[in-house]
Amino acid sequence: MEGSWFHRKRFPFYLILCLLLQGRGVTFTINCSGFGWHGADPTALNSVFERRAFRPVTNVSVPTRVNISFTMSAILDVDERLHLFSSFLWLEMVWDNPFISWNPEECEGITKMSMAARNLWLPDIFIIEFMDVDKTPKDLTAYVSNEGRIRYKKPMKVASICNLDIFYFPFDEQNCTLTFSSFLYTVDNMLLGMEKEVWEITDTSQDILQAHGEWELLGINKATAKMSVGANLYDQIAFHVAIRRRPRLYVINLLVPSGFLLAIDALSFYLPVESGNRVPFKITLLLGYNVFLLMMNDLLPTSGTPLISVYFALCLSLMVASLLETIFITHLLHVATTQPPPLPQWLHSLLLSCTSPGRCCPIAPQKRNEGLGLTPTHLPGAKEPEVLAEQRPGPREAELTGCSEWTRAQREHEAQRQHLVELWVQFSHTVDALLFRLYLLFMASSILAIIGLWNT
Structure with a gap:
């Protein structure tokens, strides 16, 4: 009786483990027989869509590496009273899904396709300084390569807390921090990296911001550190955004x-x-x-x-x-x-x-x-x-x-x-x-x- 109770309690764990390890020892190559002029066959990716609730790894002890980058396309507002820094970002996340792979020669030469992001596992990356509800649209699309590399971009209106120093107003310079981290996966399950160099992020953002707005972007610096919450350790990447007010007005x-x-x-x-x-x-x-x-x-x-x-x-x-x-x-x-x-x-x-x-x-x-x-x-x-x-x-x-x-x-x-x-x-x-x-x-x-x- 006790043994059957033990097996009933352990059954969900075995089920999840079987789903995670499903296909170990095989090639995970997607059958392209349904590919043609009308696009990809939806049934060919059913095995991938069924695993979207779990982290896509063939070995649970290996952490998933997620590379991130962003482009700051607008500085919306700097509220000196509430110490809020409002900006608009295009966040890009790149990671590998080992369960997605196909041969382009057998699939009409297709090397990249787009699919609904809701059918894929998405990393839970958030900004620690975020002080508002995330209003990112839900029906977004991710691009998947034939090697299983997933590239996911989403727009974000970020209202982050920032310690503002207004003594030199209107000739003031502010340094605000945007810290990207995961609120669920520790360093044993997820590691963060850079998809682009910091100077590339800075140049792209400055090219967009230089033509308009009250604020100008001076530069972006990166700091990598680990965040400890109790006994858990989380990986994080902090970006220090230096901005300066245009005092002409x-x-x-x-x-x-x-x-x-x-x-x-x-x-x-x-x-x-x-x-x-x-x-x-x-x-x-x-x-x-x-x-x-x-x-x-x-x-x-x-x-x-x-x-x-x-x-x-x-x-x-x-x-x-x-x-x-x-x-x-x-x-x-x-x-x-x-x-x-x-x-x-x-x-x-x-x-x-x-x-x-x-x-x-x-x-x-x-x-x-x-x-x-x-x-x-x-x-x-x-x-x-x-x-x-x-x-x-x-x-x-x-x-x-x-x-x-x-x-x-x-x-x-x-x-x-x-x-x-x-x-x-x-x-x-x-x-x-x-x-x-x-x-x-x-x-x-x-x-x-x-x-x-x-x-x-």
Whole structure:
């Protein structure tokens, strides 16, 4: 009773083994008597079609070698938010089926024929980084040679996970990996190889991709490794696909308009502050720049902080700083022309160091004549005390002398006030010139950085 139970349990195994070993010791040559002008006889391949559920080998201990290659015909999308790399591939797989063989001389000279792929055993090759459902059509055709070499091609829309680095957007380069492996057969049953060399795959893909698309293919490199899952070891081939974004669209739509607005804001420094037209002009430019950023927001990546966002933030900060500086200078000139305060000593020293050596900046007055270093005896028209003692004026002369001294003091006070105004105006123009030079430095460094990133 136990023996019959054992045989019943082992019967499926023996059945599969018999199907696999069916025909061992024979030639497996297909009879071509049904071949003719109307094609191949379907019944001649029935023995092959019956084995499609099993790996086609005459010895189960020998692994099947599957050679793979692909052609990347399109880069559909690179999603920076989801870190997905979408591409369209033509995957080609080549392997040998020892149960298929015929003599071309006996078969009307036929060396290759096509047949439905559903009637053949197909290797379960998949892409590890694949993040979508495989939508490959089912009714595909495979080509079979008279020596049993099967060549199977299928189109694949691949959405694979890829670690994207968008810091240098739109001058970024990405390196995505496509790893081909089997999810069922270990290295004892299946080994992977290359049908074409890597440079052939790269050249063919570049010839198709070079004419269109936002991305260009830089190169493809191969890495062969084994993947261990528990106690099982799977063969795999990884292809590192290097791509680069074509930045022309973003340079024309983002960087050039931003540079123009910044240049116009820099040229607004030539407007005189005293006219009062600079502040409204800068406010209008600032509003226009904000509208530009809102309109171009859809072209920027939604995740991470790319370098172009830092550039836009610096441009906006410079425009805001120039507006605040204009407001400050306008207020300063208004105060200086109405009631000018004394210029601090540290500010006067700073003003002397910022101005050119050929220009002479006198010391700012502090209290009437003290700041100028003038004493009453050194004022214009003043004489020594001895001379004054010898020439004592009369009452009429004393009255005239008092009026002239008052007029002279009034004139001196007005001169000191005018001198203070000139110092504050000079300080305002110096601050204006420093910010203008900062604008020019930022614009020059930005242009050089863009040229450098574009060329590299």
